[in-house]
Amino acid sequence: AQSVTQLDSQVPVFEEAPVELRCNYSSSVSVYLFWYVQYPNQGLQLLLKYLSGSTLVKGINGFEAEFNKSQTSFHLRKPSVHISDTAEYFCAAWNYGGSQGNLIFGKGTKLSVKP
């Protein structure tokens, strides 16, 4: 079963509008959560992470995410998007399986910002 679920495969939005990309995690993974962004034909860049402390996490490029334990969610938000935010966004969770563990990704959400 998928341990990290991104509820929307594609999200179209107009420039300067707010956006929320949804992510839910299952109890089979840890509550160490991450959002990565992948611009076209590029690698994965860390946007933000939740490891402990405040449930509201601020990241780069004006993005933030809120860890909600009761709803097992870690949704990504930005109050006003730009054309340059067009990319694919991956929610990920730390998986303790094995010796050192690894990162498990959701299926990704393609954010398309239109002028």
Add this chain to the structure above:
Amino acid sequence: AAGVIQSPRHLIKEKRETATLKCYPIPRHDTVYWYQQGPGQDPQFLISFYEKMQSDKGSIPDRFSAQQFSDYHSELNMSSLELGDSALYFCASSDHPQTGARVLTFGAGSRLTVL
């Protein structure tokens, strides 16, 4: 700041050929990870190395092997290539975690095309 360096960035091979991808982790990072991202897919964990020893294995085919050398660089060797091996291969590295999870820094990826 130094990043994870991967080479080559692009590679084209024929079916049944062999390919080798290289990864140079961030200095003083003790763990290296390999991920495979098929077209339109999320990154899948292949294998990891901790202090030059194989740590964990994910969905790595038997035709693939990897190792980490004394200078900490890692190589992913892929033999008897199949069309389905066409993908973006990411290397990532991390240092010792300060909390319960490691934070992975990814390279730009190596795109393998099998014809």
